[in-house]
Amino acid sequence: MKLAIALGQRQLGLTWPNPAVGAVLVQHRDDGPVIVAVGATQAGGRPHAERVALAVAGEQARGGTLYVSLEPCSHHGKSPPCADAIIEAGVARVVSAIEDPDERVAGRGHDLLRQAGIAVDVGCMAREALRAHRGHITRVTRGRPAVTVKLARTTEGFAGVSQGPRLMITGEAANGRVHLMRLHADGILVGIETILRDDPLLTVRLPGLAARSPVRIVFDSTLRLPQDARVVAGAREHPTWVLTAPDAPFHAERALVDAGVDVFRLPGNGAGQISLPHALAFLGERGLTRLFCEGGPTLADALARHDLVDELVLVTGGSGRGRGDIPALGPALQDRMDELALVGEEQLGSDLFMFWEKP
Ligand SMILES: NC(=O)c1ccc[n+]([C@@H]2O[C@H](COP(=O)([O-])OP(=O)(O)OC[C@H]3O[C@@H](n4cnc5c(N)ncnc54)[C@H](OP(=O)(O)O)[C@@H]3O)[C@@H](O)[C@H]2O)c1
Incomplete structure (x- = not known):
């Protein structure tokens, strides 16, 4: 998660009006966890971090754990929701730092993943993620x-x-x-x-x-x-x-x-x-x-x-x-x-x- 947050922070200033998110895909192998892909929100806000990481991982995403610095999106904007892409890729577990307070998401991204049978843990390094996403959070809440x-x-x-x-x-x-x-x-x-x-x-x-x-x-x-x-x-x-x-x-x-x-x-x-x-x-x-x-x-x-x-x-x-x-x-x-x-x-x-x- 520390890496996911850092990857997102590198993109600050480039992704507005979207948040600068980071994602890390990990496979747990017999000899320990291995990072198979990383991603960050690209300039202008698209593609989102999860899609970048999933594209790099390809088939290696199946059964893996995805760490994301912000809840994956659940709404149909310019591209289909990231939650759908995560489900389609066969990811087994999602570790998410914080819920996205954007009213178009607000817990629905996590819900969609859970409904598809994916294990979802929320709150990992939440304090750091709140600081990293202060701009996005202030904009959508205030x-x-x-x-x-x-x-x-x-x-x-x-x-x-x-x-x-x-x-x-x-x-x-x-x-x-x-x-x-x-x-x-x-x-x-x-x-x-x-x-x-x-x-x-x-x-x-x-x-x-x-x-x-x-x-x-x-x-x-x-x-x-x-x-x-x-x-x-x-x-x-x-x-x-x-x-x-x-x-x-x-x-x-x-x-x-x-x-x-x-x-x-x-x-x-x-x-x-x-x-x-x-x-x-x-x-x-x-x-x-x-x-x-x-x-x-x-x-x-x-x-x-x-x-x-x-x-x-x-x-x-x-x-x-x-x-x-x-x-x-x-x-x-x-x-x-x-x-x-x-x-x-x-x-x-x-x-x-x-x-x-x-x-
Ligand atoms: N050390 C530093 O970090 C630093 C940084 C910047 C500047 N400075 C120095 O500070 C000095 C300039 O100081 P300053 O404080 O007068 O400049 P400033 O804060 O850059 O400019 C103040 C001006 O902003 C305008 N403004 C527009 N809406 C405002 C609002 N709602 N409230 C307040 N201001 C508003 C006002 O002019 P209008 O009413 O005409 O719009 C006001 O006079 C220079 O000597 C400069 O070298 C130092």
């Missing part, structure tokens, strides 16, 4: 993607500087680690001030992985996004969505659309800005399961105020140059810290990553 906020801060706790050159907080190894986190997201989110101040590219720039850049999403209530911003210049190669408020100027929208940017007008929050709960529900409807918010502190704090932060990655840069004056943690995020559990730490050079999440 109608929005799961949100990871990442903030880098100086040892004094600052995320940026209001005047003068950009504050460089972390070193090369830490920046590479952040790119690795980006590729496991479906969308990268920033507020417009981060674009205006830093002009980031928001792509994955790791060797061989550039094609895995997520959708870039900018929250920009009045369409201040300049034509010469790097995210606009590259909008035809990397999908770039700008979310804006109802009254944003139409000429600015036209110019951005002409440059290849997708502009979406969403309900306002009564203060002239985009309503964050509506925005996240919209992104969930578009199929995104995991958002990686890279700032800045204002947007991160606004998300915390609406209880929309599921995971927090705080990077304390020991290699930073310059002094900041914009605090990384706003008041709402500070208040929410009590609700988050520290689940891991990683030291990369002189930079410390701390991973927090909702239990």
